[in-house]
Amino acid sequence: MVELPTEIALPLPEFIDSDWVKEVTVRPYYGELWIDWVVDDGKEPVKHNPNLDYSQAWSFDHGGTNWLTGVSTLGKSLIIDGRKLKSMNQGYCRLVAKYKQGKPEFYWDSNLDRIQRRRNNQMRDAINKAARFIINRCLNDRIGNLVIGWNEGQKNCSNMSQVNNQNFVPIPTGRLIERLKHLCNEYGIVLTITEEAHTSVASYLDGDTLYKHGEKPAGWKASGQRVERGLYKTAKGFLISADAQAAANILKKVATQLGVSLAKVGRVALALPQRYDLFTRMNKSYREKTLRSVALTH
Secondary structure (H helix, E strand, C coil), X not given: CCCCCCCCCCCCCXXXXXXXXXXXXXXXXXXXXXXXXXXXXXCCCCXXXXXXXXXXXXXXXXXXXXXXEEEECCCCEEEEECHHHHHHHHHHHHHHHHHHCCCCCCCCCHHHHHHHHHHHHHHHHHHHHHHHHHHHHHHXXXXXEEEEECCCCCCCCCCCCHHHHHHHCCCCHHHHHHHHHHHHXXXXXXXXXXXXXXXXXXXXXXXXXXXXXXCCCCCCCCCCEEEECCEEECCXXXXXXXXXXXXHHHHHHHHHHHCCCCCCCXXXXXXXXXXXXXXXXXXXXXXXXXXXXXXXXX
């Protein structure tokens, strides 16, 4: 029999005050012991931020190569690159397949523990970087609304090809949304989650009607079409980013509800979104603007 010590001393992380701690849990996690700190820092959710304009909004569509594509009512657009995440997922799948080759279906060992732990850490890092980037962008632009297109359970029933399932399903967009909920409460940003049926097909610039899932009339046809990967052609022949126009359609679904104007969301905003790589260093001017914006909210 192994005797366990009656007292265990756990050093507090630097960012946690001892008065905040409500509960501590030690749990096994892929061959390691992890400590979960449940804290209450006493901060109340911010209901209204006087530094933000609630008549403006950022809207985001999620995907694979372009993980998150955003369009704002100020006429700006951006893409958060997803190629690094796809590469991580593909590498993880290859390593797991290598270690399990010739083994039973449910075989697992310490090497697979290590691979899974590393992959989870990489995904968690990506979530935190993306959430912080989106929140900082709202604060920099002084925008009070954030809209995300999301169909609940869509990845559970995903029926794409094996390659596309590897690229799309493991990308943790659902966990990103949960992280955004916490940050939006902290800064007074209103987060709206809306279904995104037909937003990738309907032509925003041609004013196509957007229907909810299962409500599209028989024989309905979009005015434009995708001509190749990531490129959408409108009825008038304009070429725009397919993901940017999907983000614009997502915003269009809730524009009346939020009381925002789409007057500045035009062809220029949808044609060439600025691409960002979360895993490279952002330029100094962006970080300085972010620090100033965050300081104004507290």
